[in-house]
Amino acid sequence: GAGTGGVQGGAARRTAAGMxxxxxxxxxxRATPQTADLLASIVRSSGDAMYALTRDDLICSWNSAAEQLxxxxxxxxxxxxxxxxxxxxxxxxxxxxTAAVVSTGEVHHRExxxxxxxxxxxxxxxxxxxxxxxxxxxxxxxxIARDITDRKRAERELATARQRFERAFEDAPIGMAIVxxxxxxxxxxxxxxxxxxxxxxxxxxxxxxxxAHPDDLEEQLRTLRSVREGAQRTAHYEARFVRPxxxxxxxxxxASVVRDGDGPPLHYVVxxxxxxxxxxxxxxxxxxxxxxxxxxxxxxxxxxPARPAFEADIAARMAAGEALTVLLLAAEGLPTVLDRHDRGxxxxxxxxxxxxxxxxxxxxxxxxxxxxxxLALVLPGASRRDAHRAADRxxxxxxxxxxxLRLTSHVLELPAGASSLTRLLRELDDATAADGGPxxxxxxxxxxxxxxxxxxxxLADTADRIxxxxxxxxxxxxxxxxxxxxxxxxxxxFRALDxxxxxxxxxxxxxxxxxxxxxxxxxxxxxxxxxxxxxRHPAAAELEVTARARLGAYxxxxxxxxxxxxxxxxxxxxxxxxxxxxxxxxxVLALVADLVAERIDHESRQATRRRLDVEDAGxxxxxxxxxxxxxxxxxxxxxxxxxxxxxxxxxxxxxHAVQEVEQVALLHDIGKVGIPDSVLHKPxxxxxxxxELMRQHSALGGRILAGIASLAHLSAAxxxxxxxxxxxxxxxGLSGTAIPIAARIxxxxxxxxxxxxxxxxxxxxxxxxxxxxLRACAGTQFDPAVVDALVAVVAxxxxxxxxxxxxxx
Numbered sequence: 138g139a140g141t142g143g144v145q146g147g148a149a150r151r152t153a154a155g156m157x158x159x160x161x162x163x164x165x166x167r168a169t170p171q172t173a174d175l176l177a178s179i180v181r182s183s184g185d186a187m188y189a190l191t192r193d194d195l196i197c198s199w200n201s202a203a204e205q206l207x208x209x210x211x212x213x214x215x216x217x218x219x220x221x222x223x224x225x226x227x228x229x230x231x232x233x234x235t236a237a238v239v240s241t242g243e244v245h246h247r248e249x250x251x252x253x254x255x256x257x258x259x260x261x262x263x264x265x266x267x268x269x270x271x272x273x274x275x276x277x278x279x280x281i282a283r284d285i286t287d288r289k290r291a292e293r294e295l296a297t298a299r300q301r302f303e304r305a306f307e308d309a310p311i312g313m314a315i316v317x318x319x320x321x322x323x324x325x326x327x328x329x330x331x332x333x334x335x336x337x338x339x340x341x342x343x344x345x346x347x348x349a350h351p352d353d354l355e356e357q358l359r360t361l362r363s364v365r366e367g368a369q370r371t372a373h374y375e376a377r378f379v380r381p382x383x384x385x386x387x388x389x390x391x392a393s394v395v396r397d398g399d400g401p402p403l404h405y406v407v408x409x410x411x412x413x414x415x416x417x418x419x420x421x422x423x424x425x426x427x428x429x430x431x432x433x434x435x436x437x438x439x440x441x442p443a444r445p446a447f448e449a450d451i452a453a454r455m456a457a458g459e460a461l462t463v464l465l466l467a468a469e470g471l472p473t474v475l476d477r478h479d480r481g482x483x484x485x486x487x488x489x490x491x492x493x494x495x496x497x498x499x500x501x502x503x504x505x506x507x508x509x510x511x512l513a514l515v516l517p518g519a520s521r522r523d524a525h526r527a528a529d530r531x532x533x534x535x536x537x538x539x540x541x542l543r544l545t546s547h548v549l550e551l552p553a554g555a556s557s558l559t560r561l562l563r564e565l566d567d568a569t570a571a572d573g574g575p576x577x578x579x580x581x582x583x584x585x586x587x588x589x590x591x592x593x594x595x596l597a598d599t600a601d602r603i604x605x606x607x608x609x610x611x612x613x614x615x616x617x618x619x620x621x622x623x624x625x626x627x628x629x630x631f632r633a634l635d636x637x638x639x640x641x642x643x644x645x646x647x648x649x650x651x652x653x654x655x656x657x658x659x660x661x662x663x664x665x666x667x668x669x670x671x672x673r674h675p676a677a678a679e680l681e682v683t684a685r686a687r688l689g690a691y692x693x694x695x696x697x698x699x700x701x702x703x704x705x706x707x708x709x710x711x712x713x714x715x716x717x718x719x720x721x722x723x724x725v726l727a728l729v730a731d732l733v734a735e736r737i738d739h740e741s742r743q744a745t746r747r748r749l750d751v752e753d754a755g756x757x758x759x760x761x762x763x764x765x766x767x768x769x770x771x772x773x774x775x776x777x778x779x780x781x782x783x784x785x786x787x788x789x790x791x792x793h794a795v796q797e798v799e800q801v802a803l804l805h806d807i808g809k810v811g812i813p814d815s816v817l818h819k820p821x822x823x824x825x826x827x828x829e830l831m832r833q834h835s836a837l838g839g840r841i842l843a844g845i846a847s848l849a850h851l852s853a854a855x856x857x858x859x860x861x862x863x864x865x866x867x868x869x870g871l872s873g874t875a876i877p878i879a880a881r882i883x884x885x886x887x888x889x890x891x892x893x894x895x896x897x898x899x900x901x902x903x904x905x906x907x908x909x910x911l912r913a914c915a916g917t918q919f920d921p922a923v924v925d926a927l928v929a930v931v932a933x934x935x936x937x938x939x940x941x942x943x944x945x946x
Contacts, residue, residue, distance in 0.1 A: 186261075186282040189268065194219045194235060197277065206261075206284055208254030224252045238267050238278055248289075251282060260289040312388070312409035318365065318402060320345045320358070332388065332411050334380035350377035350385060357390070364394050365402055375412065387416040436506040438484045439491035445721060447505035447513055451551070454517065461551040464514040464524045466494065466531060466544045486539040493534035497527045524548045600633065603733055607635035607707075610729040614692060614722050616709040618643065621696065621733060623705040627651055632705075641686040641710065653682055656706045659693045666726075667692045669718035690715035692723055694730040699738045700791035707733055778802040780886040780930065781879075787926040790878070801854045801879040805887065808838030808855070835859050836868045854879040858887070863917045881920040885911060885927050888919075904931065 180187050180198070186206040189198035195218055199211040207214075207222050214221060223231050230249060238245050245265045250258045261282040268277040306313055312329030314322055322340045330336060333348050340347075346354055353376040360372045371393040378386050388409040394402045436443050442450075454461055468490055487510075494504050494512055503515040514531075516524055528546035535544055603621060611619035618636035620643060622629040630648040631638075638644065651657050655677060658664040664676055668691045671677040682688070693708040707730040781802040785795045809817060812834055816827045823831060839856025842848045857871055857880035864872030866884075892907040902910075908928055915924040 183281075186284075188214075188280055188282075190219055190278045190280065192239075192275070192277055194231070196221075198279075203282070206253075206259065206282060207251065222251045222253075224250055224258050234263075234265050235278070238265050239275055242267050242275060248285065259284060260286045312411070314407045314409075316345060316405040316407055318404060320361070323404060329409055332386060332409060333378060334382065334384075339381075348378050350379055353377050361392055361405060364392055364405070375416075378409075386411060387413045438487050439506050439512075441491055441504055441506040441512070443505065444507040444724060447507045447515075450503060450505070450515060454515075455551065459517055462516040462519045462521060462524050463549040463551070464516060464528055465547040465549065466490065466512045466514070466528065467508075467547070468510040468512075468542060468544060486542050489538040490531075490535045490542065490544060493531045493538075496534055497530045521548050521550060602736055603633050604635060606729050606732055606736075607633055610707065610726055611636050611709055613725050614709050614718070615711070615715065616690070616692070617641070617711040617713075619707070619709040621705065621707055622656065624651060624703065629654055629656060629705060640712070641688075643686075649682070653680065655680060655682065655688070655691055656693055656708065659706075660695060660703075666694065666723045667718045667720060669716045670714035672714070686710070687712045689713045690718055692718060692726050694723060694727040696730045696734050696737070698734055698741075700793070702791075704734065704737060706730075777805070777883060777886050777890050780890060780927070781882050783930040784882050784886060784923060784926045785879075787929050788878075788882075788922065794878070797851065797854075798879045798882055800848075801851050801858070802883050802886065804838065804842065804848075804851060805855055805858045805883050806834065806838070807841055808834035808836065812837075832859070832867055851879075853877055854883075858883050860884070861918045862920050866918075876920075881923050885919045885923045889927060889931070908932065 180200045183200060183202055186203035187200045188196055188203050191197050195216055196214045199214055204210055219231060220228065227249065234245055234247065247263050249261060249263055251261050253259055262285045264281045266279050267275045268279055270276045307326050309326055309328055312332045313326045314329055315324040317323050321342055321344050325337060325340045349357055357376055360374055363369055364372045371391060373391050375387060375389050378388055380386060389412045391408040393406050395404055395406055396402050468487065490512060494514055498504060498514065501517050505513045507513050514527065525548060532544045535542055607619040607621065618634065618638050618641050620631050621633040623632050627650065628648040629651050631643055631645055634643055634645050655664060658676065659666050664674065668674050668677050670690065671683050671688050677683055688710055690711045691708065693706050696704040696707050698704050707726060709726065778799050782795055782799050785798040812830060816823065816830050819827065835856055835858050839852040842852040842855055854877040856868065857876050860866035860869065860871040860876045860880060862873060864870050889907050889911060892902040892910060893904055895901045908931060911919060911924050911927065915921040
C-alpha cells in the first residue's frame, strides 16, 4: 500500500521538490558529461544496492542492484518516500539516521532490516553518507545497502548453538567445568555444584585446590600440566573431592585442553562423574574378598589352618628333605550329629575332635583341617606305628566328649627326598572321598517346595551383601559370571547374578529345569564340583546347556541352611576353559556358599520373628474366643501344645517346624467356636447326629485360619488333625505322609491327653493304659514313628528311638 501510493505520486512530488525529471536538485552545478558517465557506470555496476535521497527523504536515485535486492524497479520508486522500503516499527530509526547525518555531516553505518516489494524483510548493512552541493550544503543523502541475510542467519544459528551448548552444559547429568590455565574455575554446571556441595559464588574464580583432597591434589595438577603441554591429548583419572561439611566424594575425571586452532591453549574442559557409590561397593567387595581369603586360610569352626596351609607346609618340608608321616582322621559320625542336633552341635563335635588332636600333639607336630570332616596331623619323623597310637589316643578322647562321633584314621607316609606332592595329595583325596560336604539330597526330591516360611527369593536388605560375595567369588576364580540359584518346584531359579550373565542366557528371577542342569549332576556325583575344561568331560560336554551357554569351565558348591536343608547352589562359569581350576577353588566357593547361607538364615530368622509377632496376636485373639465358649477345650489345647512340641523335638524336626507344631496344637480345636453349645457342652456321650456336627469342627477351623493372612499357612494342618494313618479319618480321607506332620503329631498327643483326662461322662485312663492304646493303634490310626516318639517323651526309660519320619508339607 505505502509503496504503490508513493509510486503514483512520484512526478508531482519531484516538481514540488524543485527537481528536474532526472531527480537532480534544481540549481545544482552540472557535472561534465565525462564525469557523469563515470559515476553512472560505477553506480550501475556496483554489486551493492545504491540509492539517493533528497533532504525530504524522497528516493531520487536507484541502481540495478537495488532493484534486485528490494524488488522495486527504478521507475516505481523514484520520488517515493524512503518509507516504501522501511519495515513497520523502524520509521524512528530512519529519522534518527537522517538527523545524525544532517547534524554531523558524517557517514553513518548501521545493520538493520529493510522491506522488500513482496513484503519480506531483508537484513542489510547500511551506510548513509551526506550529499553536498557546490557550496558545501547538505542537499541529500546517498545509501549503500549490502545484503547480510546469510551472515545474520549464521549468527542466529551460532547464537542458537551457543544457547544449546549452555543449556547442555548446565543441564548435563555429569559435572562439567571450564577451568582457566591457572587452575581457576571459569564456569561450573549444576551437576558439579551439587557434587561439590557449593554454589557459583563459592567456586567461580577460585582455584581447584579448594575442592580437591589434599592427598590427591599434586597428582591432579601434574596430570593437567601433562595435558596442557601436549604430552597427552586427554587425561582420565579418579580422585577424591572434599565437600564443605568434610564429606569425601569420589569422581572419575576427564580433562582436555581447548586450543585456539593450532595455537596456544585457552582453557581446560573438565568432566567429573560421581563414582562414590561404586567406590563404596569396591571397598565392600574388598572386605568380603579379605574375609574369603581369611576363611580360606583358616577354618572358622576349629581355628585350624585349612587345606592351602596344609599343602604349603608339606611342600616346604619336602623341599627341606624331611621324612613325613601324616595322620588323617575322618569324622564319620558327624552326619549323625547333624541329623540329630543342628549345625551348632556338629561344630561343637568338630571342636572336640580338634581338641583331642591337640592333646596328642608333640611340639613339632602340626594340625590342619583339609576337609569338611577331615583333620590332618603332620608328624615329622614319626613312624606308621606312632601315628596309629596317636590315632587311638585321639579317638578315645574325642568319643568320650561326643559318643556319636566316630573317628576313622588313615596314615600317609612321605619318605625323605620325595620330590612331588602328587601322590600324597592323591592319597589324601582318596582317603577323604566321602568328605565332600553334607550328604547329597535324593535327586527325586531336589526342587521340592521349601518348608513353610523357609527362604525364598533373596530378601531386599541382604541382596547387596550377597551381590558383593558373588563378585568376590567370581574375581577369585577369574570367571565370567557367578550366580546364586534356589531349587524350587523342580527348577533352579536365579536369585542373584554377577558378571556377564546375558552372554550365558541368565536373568535374575528366571528359572531353568533342574533335570538338565550341571548343578544336579554335581550334587549326585556324576560330575566333579570343578570342571576346568568342559570339552574334556564327556558327561558335561554332552549336556544341552553346555552348548547353549557356551560353557568352557564351571565350579559349584551347595548352599545349605542351618537346619540342613539344601537351598540351592552357588556357581561360577566362564566361556573359556580354566585348566588350573581345582579343588582349592571349590573350597573357596564353598566358603562363600557358607557366607551366603548365613545371610539367608539371618534374614529368614528375622522374617520369622516378625511373622511370629503377628501370628501370636492372631492366635491369642482366637484362643480368647475359644475360651469364652469352652474352658475345657482351651485348657486342653494348651496341654496338647507341650506334649506335641516334645514329640516334634524327639522326631528331630527343625526349630521352625517345632514352632509351627506348637501353633497348630494351640489352634487345632478352634473350629469348635462354630459348634452349637448343646453339642459342645453335652455332659454325656454324643449321638450320631451330634457326632456328625462335631466332626465339622476341623474343616471349620481350617476355613477360619485360611481367612486370616498371618495364620493361613496353618490351615491345612488344622483341617487334617483328625485324618488317620490308614486313610479312614476325616474330612478328606488323607493317609500316610500325605497328612501334614503337625497333624499327625497332634492327633496322637490329643488322643493321649483326652484318654488321661477326666471327663463328665468317664474317668481318666492311667498313662500306661493310654500308651498301650496308642501302640495298639499305631499303623492304623496313628503314625508309628509319632507313637514311638510320644512314648519316648512320656515314658523316657522305656523310650525307643523313633523311626525316620517324612517331613512333607
